[in-house]
Amino acid sequence: xxxxxxxxxxxxxxxxxxxxxxAADVAARVPxxxxxxxxxxxxxxSRLLAKGVLSHEEDGRRYLYRPAIRREDYVAEESGRLIDxxxxxxxxxxxxxxxxxxxxxxxxxxxxEKLLKExxx
Amino acid sequence: xxxxxxxxxxxxxxxxxxxxxxAADVAARVPxxxxxxxxxxxxxxSRLLAKGVLSHEEDGRRYLYRPAIRREDYVAEESGRLIDxxxxxxxxxxxxxxxxxxxxxxxxxxxxEKLLKExxx
DNA sequence: GAGGCAGAATTACATGTGTAATCGACAGGG
DNA sequence: CCCTGTCGATTACACATGTAATTCTGCCTC
Numbered sequence: 016x017x018x019x020x021x022x023x024x025x026x027x028x029x030x031x032x033x034x035x036x037x038a039a040d041v042a043a044r045v046p047x048x049x050x051x052x053x054x055x056x057x058x059x060x061s062r063l064l065a066k067g068v069l070s071h072e073e074d075g076r077r078y079l080y081r082p083a084i085r086r087e088d089y090v091a092e093e094s095g096r097l098i099d100x101x102x103x104x105x106x107x108x109x110x111x112x113x114x115x116x117x118x119x120x121x122x123x124x125x126x127x128e129k130l131l132k133e134x135x136x
Numbered sequence: 137x138x139x140x141x142x143x144x145x146x147x148x149x150x151x152x153x154x155x156x157x158x159a160a161d162v163a164a165r166v167p168x169x170x171x172x173x174x175x176x177x178x179x180x181x182s183r184l185l186a187k188g189v190l191s192h193e194e195d196g197r198r199y200l201y202r203p204a205i206r207r208e209d210y211v212a213e214e215s216g217r218l219i220d221x222x223x224x225x226x227x228x229x230x231x232x233x234x235x236x237x238x239x240x241x242x243x244x245x246x247x248x249e250k251l252l253k254e255x256x257x
Numbered sequence: 258g259a260g261g262c263a264g265a266a267t268t269a270c271a272t273g274t275g276t277a278a279t280c281g282a283c284a285g286g287g
Numbered sequence: 288c289c290c291t292g293t294c295g296a297t298t299a300c301a302c303a304t305g306t307a308a309t310t311c312t313g314c315c316t317c
Contacts, residue, residue, distance in 0.1 A: 020274055024221065038294080054277050057295075062274085076283065076294060090222045091237050094230065097218050098239070100145065101211045106234055107247045109215065113227050114255055116212050118219070124252050126228045131245050134235050141304055159264075175307050178265075183304085197313070198264060 016084060016092060017066040025049060026059045027068065031086040035072070035079035137205060137213060138187040146170060147180045148189065152207040156193070156200035 019027060029044045030036060036044070042056040060080055063069040068089075071078040102108040113119055119127075140148060150165045151157060157165070163177040181201055184190040189210075192199040223229040231248075234240055240248075 018273095021221075022275060051275090052277060054279095055275075058275085058277075061296080078295075087233070087236075091233060093218065093222060094233060095237075095239070097214065100142075101214060105244075106239055107244050107251070110231065110248050111251055112208070112212060112215060113219075114251060115208075116216075118216070118227055119252075119255065121256070123226075123228050124255060127231050128249065128252055130228070130232055130235060131240075131249055134240065134245060135242075139303095143305060172305090173307060175309095176305075179305085179307075182266080 016089065017068060019063070019066070019068060019089065022049070023059050023063055026056065026063060027082060027086075027089070030069065030080060030082045034081035036081075037074070037077050037079060041080065137210065138189060140184070140187070140189060140210065143170070144180050144184055147177065147184060148203060148207075148210070151190065151201060151203045155202035157202075158195070158198050158200060162201065 025045055026041060029041050033044070038057050038060055039053065041060065042051065042053045045051055045056060060069065064071060064080075068082065068084045069080050070083040071080045073079075098104060098106060098109055102112075146166055147162060150162050154165070159178050159181055160174065162181065163172065163174045166172055166177060181190065181192075185192060185201075189203065189205050190201050191204040192201045194200075219225055219227060219230055223233075
C-alpha cells in the first residue's frame with residue numbers, strides 16, 4: 016500500500032468519514048485551519064487516485080470519490096511502521112514510553128487493563 | 137524540534153548508539169542494507185546539523201558529531217504526532233488497534249499489565 | 258616541493274509534497 | 288446561441304529528501 020502524505024491524509028479522513036463525495040464536498044469538509052483552496056484539494060484527490068487509495072465513479076460530469084482502502088488497515092500499517100522504526104518492532108516499549116510521558120490518564124489505564132483482560136480470555 | 141526524515145533517522149540511530157563519531161565512522165555503522173555512499177552520509181550529517189539535532193566539534197581537520205537531542209525526546213514527539221493524527225490523541229485506541237492486529241503477544245500483555253500496575257501505585 | 262589522498266563544502270538532480278493557477282470542455286441561464 | 292461558471296486535467300513552482308559527484312583545501316609521502 017502506498018504511503019499517504021500528511022496533507023493527503025486529511026483528505027482521506029474526510030472520505031473515511033463520509034463517502035462518496037464530490038471534490039467540492041471534500042473541500043468543504045476539510046478542516047478550515049488547513050486553509051486550502053479547492054484547487055489544492057483537487058490536486059490531492061488526483062494524487063490519491065494515482066496512489067490507488069481512492070476510487071471514483073462518474074456522476075454526470077463530476078466524480079464521486081470514495082476510499083479504496085480501509086482506515087483501520089492504513090492506520091495499522093502506519094502504526095506498525097512507527098513501532099518498527101522507533102521501538103524495534105516491540106509494542107511494550109511504546110506503551111512504557113507513553114506511560115513515562117504522562118500520556119496515560121488513570122482512565123486510560125483502567126480502560127487498557129480492561130482491554131487486556133478481555134484479550135486473555 | 138525539527139522533523140527528522142526517515143533516512144536521516146538512521147544516521148541519528150547510529151549516533152545515539154555511540155558518539156562522538158567522525159563522518160567515516162558513522163558511514164561504517166549505518167545499516168548496510170541502506171547501501172549508502174560516504175558522500176550520502178555526509179549530506180545527511182550536514183542536514184542534521186542544519187536542523188540543529190546534531191552538534192559537531194573539530195578534531196584536527198575532521199569533525200566529531202554527536203546528537204544534540206535525546207532519543208527519548210524525539211521518539212516521544214514522533215509517537216505523539218502519530219497518536220494525534222491517527223487516534224485523535226487518545227492512547228487507548230492505539231492499544232486496542234494493536235491488540236486487534238495481534239501485535240500483542242501474551243508476554244507483551246503480561247508486561248504491559250505489570251507496567252500499568254506500577255503506574256497506579 | 259609536488260602529487261595524491263582525506264575531509265568538508267558546494268553543487269546536482271530526480272522524486273515527493275504543499276499549494277496552487279491555468280486550460281479546455283461542457284451545461285445551464287438568459 | 289452565447290456567456291459564464293464548474294469540472295477535471297495539465298502545468299507550475301518551491302522546498303524536502305534520497306542519493307550522490309565535484310570542488311576546494313590542506314596534510315602526508317616520496
